[in-house]
Amino acid sequence: MSFRSGFVTLLGRPNVGKSTLLNSLVGRKISITSRKPQTTRHRILGIVNRETSQIVFVDTPGVHRGRGNAVDKLINRTARSSLEGVNVVVMLIQAQGWHQDDTRVLRLVEQGSQPVVLAINKVDMLKRKESLLPLIEESSDRYAFADIVPISARDGHNLDTLLDLIVSRLPEAPACFPVEQFTDRSVQFMASELVREQLFRRLGEELPYATAVRVERYEERPYGVHIETQVWVDRESQKAIVIGKGGARLKTIGTQARLAIEKSVGRPVNLKIWVKVRSGWADNQAALSSLGYDEEG
Numbered sequence: 001m002s003f004r005s006g007f008v009t010l011l012g013r014p015n016v017g018k019s020t021l022l023n024s025l026v027g028r029k030i031s032i033t034s035r036k037p038q039t040t041r042h043r044i045l046g047i048v049n050r051e052t053s054q055i056v057f058v059d060t061p062g063v064h065r066g067r068g069n070a071v072d073k074l075i076n077r078t079a080r081s082s083l084e085g086v087n088v089v090v091m092l093i094q095a096q097g098w099h100q101d102d103t104r105v106l107r108l109v110e111q112g113s114q115p116v117v118l119a120i121n122k123v124d125m126l127k128r129k130e131s132l133l134p135l136i137e138e139s140s141d142r143y144a145f146a147d148i149v150p151i152s153a154r155d156g157h158n159l160d161t162l163l164d165l166i167v168s169r170l171p172e173a174p175a176c177f178p179v180e181q182f183t184d185r186s187v188q189f190m191a192s193e194l195v196r197e198q199l200f201r202r203l204g205e206e207l208p209y210a211t212a213v214r215v216e217r218y219e220e221r222p223y224g225v226h227i228e229t230q231v232w233v234d235r236e237s238q239k240a241i242v243i244g245k246g247g248a249r250l251k252t253i254g255t256q257a258r259l260a261i262e263k264s265v266g267r268p269v270n271l272k273i274w275v276k277v278r279s280g281w282a283d284n285q286a287a288l289s290s291l292g293y294d295e296e297g
């Protein structure tokens with residue numbers, strides 16, 4: 001039996017469900033998700049092992065117009081560079097239909113030579129399934145997609161079909177990663193992301209974008225893992241909001257993040273979070289590299 005393996009980039013505008021899809025496919029939480037656009041800021045690998053194939057998915061930050069600061073530019077560049085050297089691109093749109101920002105993504109994937117599979121996500125939200133057929137027709141008019149598959153990343157609908165279609169387009173090659181590995185990211189990175197996920201889920205509309213998380217210490221101790229993190233904000237007033245009245249909000253953020261990290265590492269976790277004002281971090285190259293924003297490839 002021949003073995004197939006290769007790299008598959010997930011691309012789409014913010015919030016279409018790329019990270020949810022990655023997590024569902026791998027069957028573990030690897031990439032953080034939230035209702036807010038631009039949750040993912042880094043390129044993250046998620047590895048799916050099947051009997052006769054290994055698929056390495058690349059989750060990317062949503063392609064967006066951005067506010068023009070250094071971190072936004074880096075995020076878009078990360079999405080773009082994730083197309084290089086991959087075997088298949090999965091472009092995601094939502095079942096509600098094509099959006100102006102989807103065409104921006106399409107222009108990007110058109111530049112590559114890989115087959116592009118279109119995944120129409122969130123079909124669970126459709127009241128009338130009949131609207132799918134015209135959407136599939138419209139989509140195939142827009143581009144010569146290799147395949148078009150309606151899916152629900154959240155419910156798992158059609159994900160096996162999606163995997164089969166992808167594998168059929170991968171080259172015959174041995175696995176790139178050992179079967180027990182499911183991501184390329186370190187436990188420290190996962191910890192900082194799971195804290196950031198809570199910031200995205202528990203802060204208002206604008207504030208999450210002004211925050212970043214840095215792990216200062218990560219130590220295995222006899223009872224479990226000891227983690228110290230810093231949450232960076234832009235201004236003193238933002239620090240007060242993150243902390244909340246009597247520290248209530250930070251306490252919730254800390255508890256929820258700790259539970260998620262415990263689930264991820266499978267051990268008890270002691271998590272400390274400090275909130276620091278670091279004005280202009282999103283535009284400061286040194287700050288960005290200390291947050292891991294410049295690691296490419």
Ligand SMILES: Nc1nc2c(ncn2[C@@H]2O[C@H](COP(=O)(O)OP(=O)(O)OP(=O)(O)O)[C@@H](O)[C@H]2O)c(=O)[nH]1
Binds near residue numbers: 013018020021121151
């Ligand atoms: N109903 C429904 N919701 C979904 C589905 N897939 C994702 N979502 C929701 O859509 C929102 C965005 O999901 P993400 O996976 O964070 O989206 P993303 O494309 O990674 O977003 P960015 O990282 O910001 O680019 C979350 O609230 C998800 O729960 C789906 O199949 N059905």
Ligand SMILES: [Mg+2]
Binds near residue numbers: 031
């Ligand atoms: Mg994401």
